[in-house]
Amino acid sequence: MVKNLKGSPITLSIGDGANDVSxxxxxxxxxxxxxxxxxxxxxxxxxxxxxxxxLKKLLLAHGHLYYVRIAHLVQYFFYKNLCFILxxxxxxxxxGFSQQPLYDAAYLTMYNIxxxxxxxxxxxxxxxxxxxDTLSSDPRLYMKISGNAxxxxxxxxxxxxxxxxxxxxxxxxxxxxxxxxxLEENGKVYGNWTFGTIxxxxxxxxxxxxxxLDTRFWTWINHFVIWGSLAFYVFFSFFWGxxxxxxxxxxxxxxxxxxxxxxxxxxxxxxxxxxxxxxxxILLIVLKNVRRRSARNPNLELPMLLSYKHIxxxxx
Amino acid sequence: MAMNYNAKDEVxxxxxCAPGGPAKTRRPDNTAFKxxxxxxxxxxxxxxxxxxxxxxxxxxxxxxxxxxxxxxxNIREIEGNVFMYYGLSNFYQNHRRYVKSRDDSQLxxxxxxxxxxxxxxxxxxxNEDKPIAPxxxxxxxxxxxxxxxxxxxxxxxxxxxxxxxxxxAWWTDKNVKFRNPPGGENLQERFKGTTKPVNWLKPVYxxxxxxxxxxxxxxxxxxxxxxxxxxxxxKLYRLIERKSDLHxxxxxxxxxxxITYNYPVHSFDGRKRxxxxxxxxxxxxxxxxxxxxxxxxxxxxxxxxxxxxxxHKYRNSSNTADITI
Numbered sequence: 001m002v003k004n005l006k007g008s009p010i011t012l013s014i015g016d017g018a019n020d021v022s023x024x025x026x027x028x029x030x031x032x033x034x035x036x037x038x039x040x041x042x043x044x045x046x047x048x049x050x051x052x053x054x055l056k057k058l059l060l061a062h063g064h065l066y067y068v069r070i071a072h073l074v075q076y077f078f079y080k081n082l083c084f085i086l087x088x089x090x091x092x093x094x095x096g097f098s099q100q101p102l103y104d105a106a107y108l109t110m111y112n113i114x115x116x117x118x119x120x121x122x123x124x125x126x127x128x129x130x131x132x133d134t135l136s137s138d139p140r141l142y143m144k145i146s147g148n149a150x151x152x153x154x155x156x157x158x159x160x161x162x163x164x165x166x167x168x169x170x171x172x173x174x175x176x177x178x179x180x181x182x183l184e185e186n187g188k189v190y191g192n193w194t195f196g197t198i199x200x201x202x203x204x205x206x207x208x209x210x211x212x213l214d215t216r217f218w219t220w221i222n223h224f225v226i227w228g229s230l231a232f233y234v235f236f237s238f239f240w241g242x243x244x245x246x247x248x249x250x251x252x253x254x255x256x257x258x259x260x261x262x263x264x265x266x267x268x269x270x271x272x273x274x275x276x277x278x279x280x281x282i283l284l285i286v287l288k289n290v291r292r293r294s295a296r297n298p299n300l301e302l303p304m305l306l307s308y309k310h311i312x313x314x315x316x
Numbered sequence: 317m318a319m320n321y322n323a324k325d326e327v328x329x330x331x332x333c334a335p336g337g338p339a340k341t342r343r344p345d346n347t348a349f350k351x352x353x354x355x356x357x358x359x360x361x362x363x364x365x366x367x368x369x370x371x372x373x374x375x376x377x378x379x380x381x382x383x384x385x386x387x388x389x390n391i392r393e394i395e396g397n398v399f400m401y402y403g404l405s406n407f408y409q410n411h412r413r414y415v416k417s418r419d420d421s422q423l424x425x426x427x428x429x430x431x432x433x434x435x436x437x438x439x440x441x442x443n444e445d446k447p448i449a450p451x452x453x454x455x456x457x458x459x460x461x462x463x464x465x466x467x468x469x470x471x472x473x474x475x476x477x478x479x480x481x482x483x484x485a486w487w488t489d490k491n492v493k494f495r496n497p498p499g500g501e502n503l504q505e506r507f508k509g510t511t512k513p514v515n516w517l518k519p520v521y522x523x524x525x526x527x528x529x530x531x532x533x534x535x536x537x538x539x540x541x542x543x544x545x546x547x548x549x550x551k552l553y554r555l556i557e558r559k560s561d562l563h564x565x566x567x568x569x570x571x572x573x574x575i576t577y578n579y580p581v582h583s584f585d586g587r588k589r590x591x592x593x594x595x596x597x598x599x600x601x602x603x604x605x606x607x608x609x610x611x612x613x614x615x616x617x618x619x620x621x622x623x624x625x626x627x628h629k630y631r632n633s634s635n636t637a638d639i640t641i
Contacts, residue, residue, distance in 0.1 A: 065352075094546055100412035132352060173608075181550045181593045181600035187399040188486055189552050192410045195545035219354040244424060244492065249434060251420040255488040265598040265605060268384070272608055275373065279612075286366045286623050 003027070010148075014055065015041045031058070060142050061132045069124045071150035072214065076120050078156075079163045080207045084111055086167025087199050094175075102196040104253050106240055115204055115233050118225040119211050128217040166206055166277040170199045173273040183263040193256050197237070201260075202270055204233050206277040213281055367623055374617025381609025387596050388606050394566045396594055398556040400479065402459060403589035404581065409454070409543040417453035418541065423532050425495030431509055440513060449510035449520060450532060450541075456513040458540045462576035463553060463590055467569055474572055479554035482529055485538040494538050496531040503531050517578065550591055566592075 002011050003026070013020070013027040017037035021044045024030030032045030033052055042048035049058060088102040101108060135141055149155075174195055182189055212226050237257040244251055260266055348354045359365075408414065416436050421429035430449055433441050437451035448456075466474035499506035503521040512519035523534040532538075539551050558565040573590060581588055593600050 095410040095412070096408045096547075098408070098410075098412040100410055100415055126352070126354065126356075128352070128356070128358075131358065175546070176604040176608075177602070178545055179604060180602035181399065181401050181591060182552070182595055183599040183602075185595060185597055185599070186483075187397070187552055187555070187593070187595045187600075188484065189401075189539065189542070189550060190545070191542040192415065192545040193543075216358055218357040218359070221349075221354070222356075249421070249436070250416070250418070251424070251493055254493050255486065259486060259488070263599065265602065268380070268598075268605060268609070272377075272605070272612065275377075276608075276612060279616075282366065282369065283619065286370075 015045075016052075017041055031055070057132070057136055060139055061135045064130075064135055064142055064145060065128060065132070067145050068129055068150065069127050071145075072127070073120055073124045074151065075155065075159045076123075076211065076214075079159045079210075080116055080120075081112070082160065082163035083167040083170065083207065084203060086164060087171035087203070090168070090171045091196075100192075103200050104193060104196065104240075106253070107197075107200050110236070111200075111204075114236075115229055116207055119208055119222075119229055122219075122221050122225045123211060123215060126217060126219050126221060127215060131217070162280060165280065166203075169273055169277050170202050170206070173202070173269065173276070174198045177265070177269045183265045185264075190260070193252050194260050197253075197256055197260055198266060198270065201233075201237075202273045202277070205230065205270070205274050209274065209278060210281060213278065213285070364627075367620060367627065370616045370620030370623070374613045374620060377609050377613030377616065381606050381611075381613055383606075384598060384609060385603065385606025387598055388601050388603050390596070394564050394594055395558060396565065397558050398565050399552060399593050399595055399600075400463065400465070400554040400556060401550040401591040401593065402461070402463065402553045403548070403550040403587075403591055404459070405548045405587040405589075406584060407544075407549070407581070407586050408547050409549065410545060410547070414453050415543050418455065419451050420493070423450060423494050423541070425497045425532070427497055430497045430507075443511050443514055446509065446511040448513050449507055450513065450537075454541055454543060455537070456515050458513075458516065458537060459551070460517065460578045461588070462574075462578075464574040464576075465556075466572040466574065467567070468572055469569070477556055477566070477571075480557055481524070481554055482526075482535055483555055484552040485535040486542070489538045489542070490533060490535060494532045494541075496533055503527065507531070550589075553590075556592075 002009065010029075011027040012029040012031065013023045014031045014033070015021070015024050016033035016035040018040040020032070020041045024032055024041060024045050029047070030045040032041035032043070032048040033055070034042045034048060034050045035052070047058065049055060091102040092099070103111075130141060177183070177198070178190070178195060181187070208226060208230055215222055215226075241253045241255050241257045244254060344350045417438075417440065419429055419434040419437055422433050431447050433447050433449070433451035435441065437448070437453075440448055440453050440456045441451050442448060463479075465477040465479065467477060468474045496503065497506045504519075507519070507521050520534075520537070521531050523537060524530045529535055536553070539553075544551070556565055575590075579588070598605070
């Protein structure tokens, strides 16, 4: 009956007896409690707990965290791929629409799996934007994610805008950097693979640092995968361009990364472009925190996630 | 929608186990990782902690920007080295078919690739039943104008400016990536069995009389082979080295540029240019970086001020009756 309401809400039911089985089966998510009335409810549920008191943590802590993690993962994946592909798309306007890739094939292949997957994986397993104790103690907080708040159109558009903005910054930042004879002290000139590598370097650092800004719960694993992914990118780039590979037909990346880093202008440009790209995020953090000054409990420092609902007006 | 339920998977006291058999349990391990109990640092990102970032960024970026901008704009007597570039417009060295039209093994001196170039070089792979060395469209379209610079002194014969043709390519290109094919003394011998690219006037082993700048390791050739990123580009052509500290490298006066015109660009609406540039620690003249740093630094600082004011006002006007200890 509830499922057929306007808006087709996602339903969750909790029960402990045999008479609850049909309800548990019908709802989207069913929780069964192994109680005095036997194990029928638990057998037919998606999640089962042995005691009623476990429900509190299951819903308020784990349910909340699970939602935030998954919603963020989904948004992040679209975001990081949009700002990856957009520069390559923009490049087509400057290479005669010939489908010339901006990035080297190794970078294209390794971007999603090797350079940017572990940080978001760690986030999805470990993030506690509000820690478990706080979530369990204040049930009102659960309402912040009601109505699928983090996956509505508004947050999605924000992530998309951010990715588009960043893609444009990466590409045109490098484009304007290249409007000079040389970027090196010795007057030597860079080619298209160096151009692409500069864009890619800014990209990798920006998307990873964006995730670092989003992370509110830094375990050793988060540190390891975030800084480790960046270090891996650097080491891989040196390694890939370090020798003449016998099995490769072309040697286009030979020494490109190292040569790129020998230019002071390039370093300065990379730092600048990363900062410009993350600027909207940093601005948003400050704005959201300024707005929320009128919280009832000023001692409770709550992070303002994107599209987190405001529940300061009391219980709903 | 409940998943399939297996009686064996019960956690707490299922049906009695067969005597002697171990009890299977699906209870997750009680480790910090699996029970979400890992110790962690939780940053508290309030306005108070983030606002200083804007000020710091402003205070760092603006001086950097000024430094870059001043360096870029510095009009000074030409005393250091002067770099001569040729520039082309509307020339798509970054076209996909063009970029892949080369054989890096052949250019690395591989003997089998010399006589059997890669298929990527098509249609510039073979000519007159012989393999082309160097093969490919990039090599074939090599820039071959000659530029010479003369200073017109008062009344006397114009003095040629010494143009240094080595030291223009990447060191790793010149010494590792590009190698002449092995063989005897004579470079012509080593290229036996090959023919020159269709559009070239001279074969590759006659690019320069200096054996260290001939064949595949000719630096003009190497510079050309590094495909440019954009359709309007510059490539380093020659160096004008500075003389002793007392004399400017290029004294003020009238100069005469002699162009031996071999390279036609009209058919594709291309343009050719010659550029003389001094280079600093940041490279050539580039106002973009300096202006960008100053702009971002200023915006950042300004925003810091604005947000500080807003934050202060908000904090003062909010209801402070509920402050707990």
